[in-house]
Amino acid sequence: MAELYSQEEITEVRYLEQDSILWADFETCQEKLNEYWDSMPDKRDSIQEVYNEIYRKTSEKNIELAMKYASVPSGLQRLYMTRLDIPKDTLESILNSLDIEMQESFYGKNIREHLQNRQIQERDSVYIFPCVQVDGKPFDWNITNGKQLLILYGGLGCMGKAGREQLKQLYEQTSRDHLLILVYWPCSSLENLQKLKTEYPCEYIFVSDFKQDASPMKIKYGVQATPTCFLTDRQHIVKVKCTGFHPELFNKYINRTK
Template sequence: MKTISFILFLLLPMISLSQEFSLSGKFSGENTSQIVLSYVNNEGDWVSDTIQIEDGKFQTSGKLKGTQRVILAGNTQSKNMQDPNLGYFFMEPGNIEIKLNENEFKDLIVLGSNSQIEFKKVESKTKPIRLELDSIANNRSENSQDLLISGNNKIQKIELNYAIDNPESNISPYFLSYYQRRIPLDSLNSIFNTFSIENKNSVYGKNIDDLIQKNIAKAKDIAPEFKVKDINGNSISLADYKGKYLLIDFWADWCKPCIAKFPDVKSLIKKYKDHDLKVLFVSFDKTKEDWRKSVENHNIEMWDHTYIGLDNLKDSESISYKYDIQPIPAYILIDKNGEIVDRYEGASKSDKGFNDLVNKLREIIN
């Protein structure tokens, strides 16, 4: 026993060091003096590391909680996830090198990360579909929504099948975590159980396990109570909507699909305003200032609004946590008795989209 204990003692420093990373890079551009690397450290805390660029070079180091897809931000000009100075890549413990150009963060080159190489191979299969979806989104037609849903389902199938076929891969937990709220809980649990111990304990594995252990409010359940402040500082609770149909719209200004849905949401409100339909917009914007400006810019100030913010999504008292919302856009429909009618878009666990919401409202109100 002493020998085994001594060996484990010797291994402890190695285990700790195995989470260390060193990142260095070359940068080309005249309007960026620093970049920000965001990741989860080995203690499970979110870190935003500001790195200075000197003579076209930068470097940093730290401790990483296993393989994860990190964020690299430069001189961003918008809150949009498509900003050309916002990039993502898979980083793992060890020495990583990057080649980066201003306004081309999406095309950064990564050396020293086998996980990034593996991810790029999967991405090569989904990229043609994504380009097609961009074209559809920019050239809207009557069947655009159906085409977008079909295309996204194809991408989901490719990435989920990769996770199923490669349970030992370090990027599989990322794919499963991304789609964890879009597939039935029993399927999620079944796939998760095939993962290695390392993958189960990864950043994404922990997220998946938390969801599996959580009791999610579903259709026909009594809607979880909430008490929030509206945009004017007044208190709002679920009880205030008793005797009314309530549509909760989870959104953010940086979420393009959320904004694209606003005309449809407004049409529903107009159509059923005399049939006891109320709407509560719940914002995931980065700051309250962004939120207030967005409400005004999108001409939705006449309805109820409350703010969560990106930093509070996992707060046990937030609406997003109580209703398990992620990703957005997401919609929860609650009936006059406070019972959940169903969940749609990002809130759905069974691929129910906005058209399903429209049809359900038509069914229960008419």
């Protein structure tokens, strides 16, 4: 890594400049496409294709910058954020090339944990870890025994009103003896978790471990985007893992009894 980028100064300031330019350019393109979307509704399929290509190229550049600037704090943090899109052997090589201080930093340790763990996929069992409910009490995983779980990694805001209505409909059409909806929030404190419950009043179980980027939800479950959803059977074997809320993927696994 040091030899590869020896001709260009690798600093925190330089990384932040490059990152800022990348996303400013993306936002400019996005704003222009939004204008076309509103003014040219008959061209929306083509506009969507252009957006997808711009997003793909921006994401690739984002990863490239994270790999290039992994030796500075913000670059290493971004490397962690993009870890799911980088082969583990590449990620390990980059991490091992860093000085010991960076390897032992918060994000260095999290990347190492990611490398040492196999992330949960469909047909795996769920991973049980300590977390807290909105009342401040430890969540009792025993109440999930014999029930299907729909675990959401945050995202009630990201899914929008339409998505929340779909989730509510699914919940109301399913017996509590059959399905529990568990929303893990990557928040920093019990107070923040309680505020989220106020913002999204519902019967779903809200939990967090307040570990944020060091949480098993990130490292063991292998999530980054909100929401990421895990639907299990009654034995807690994951049947569906998806980024975003896609209830059509759940239909064949959920017995709607109401």
